[in-house]
Amino acid sequence: MKKIVIADDHPMIRGALALSLAATTAFGKIEVLETSTLAELLAYLNDSGEADLVLLDLRMPGVNGFEGLLTLRARFPSTPVVIISALEDPQLVAEALALGAAGFIPKSTPRHEIVRALNLVAAGEVYAPPHLDCPLTSEAGRVDAELAQRLTSLTPQQRRVLQLLGTGKLNKEIAYDLAIAETTVKAHVSSILHKLNVYSRTQAVVMAGRLHLSSFADIAEV
Numbered sequence: 251m252k253k254i255v256i257a258d259d260h261p262m263i264r265g266a267l268a269l270s271l272a273a274t275t276a277f278g279k280i281e282v283l284e285t286s287t288l289a290e291l292l293a294y295l296n297d298s299g300e301a302d303l304v305l306l307d308l309r310m311p312g313v314n315g316f317e318g319l320l321t322l323r324a325r326f327p328s329t330p331v332v333i334i335s336a337l338e339d340p341q342l343v344a345e346a347l348a349l350g351a352a353g354f355i356p357k358s359t360p361r362h363e364i365v366r367a368l369n370l371v372a373a374g375e376v377y378a379p380p381h382l383d384c385p386l387t388s389e390a391g392r393v394d395a396e397l398a399q400r401l402t403s404l405t406p407q408q409r410r411v412l413q414l415l416g417t418g419k420l421n422k423e424i425a426y427d428l429a430i431a432e433t434t435v436k437a438h439v440s441s442i443l444h445k446l447n448v449y450s451r452t453q454a455v456v457m458a459g460r461l462h463l464s465s466f467a468d469i470a471e472v
Contacts, residue, residue: 288312
């Protein structure tokens with residue numbers, strides 16, 4: 251039996267997705283679990299291990315931009331993740347796929363198309379909305395894909411440090427917020443700069459901001 255998790259804070263959306271999953275023949279017999287927060291999702295996966303598929307909303311409690319996707323890709327790399335979102339921006343779709351999503355399904359998608367998308371994912375393919383011109387082959391798309399790959403190399407703690415850098419906080423303030431030593435924060439910052447191949451905190455924040463990881467400030471401490 252396939253284990254599939256729907257992570258969305260709107261019960262009606264979860265119900266609609268569950269009906270679409272029931273009509274998706276490629277999965278065979280399925281067990282569907284519904285969660286409304288990232289914490290619930292992670293707790294389930296920690297207890298039960300890898301799922302066969304996660305349908306993840308970009309905007310729900312505990313999810314900040316692509317942070318939820320990055321966390322799942324880092325902690326449960328064998329679990330395919332399909333983004334479910336009310337947003338229909340081609341660049342956003344391209345970035346989600348570059349970060350390792352198995353598909354991107356807008357919430358406005360008709361049920362028959364959702365079923366087709368899920369069948370494609372179940373067959374090991376990647377789904378992108380056919381009506382959106384995703385810039386995967388453009389120069390900008392290639393650049394963002396490269397940036398995304400660098401960001402996926404960060405640990406969850408390093409991504410949290412990067413988010414706090416984006417709010418303009420100093421090392422000692424980040425250390426206080428995360429309950430770690432200031433020397434540990436400095437080590438994280440050095441590792442972040444190395445992994446992202448940048449030379450300043452500002453450059454790291456700008457790079458992450460391009461991929462919608464958080465609401466980063468325009469100016470960070472250099």
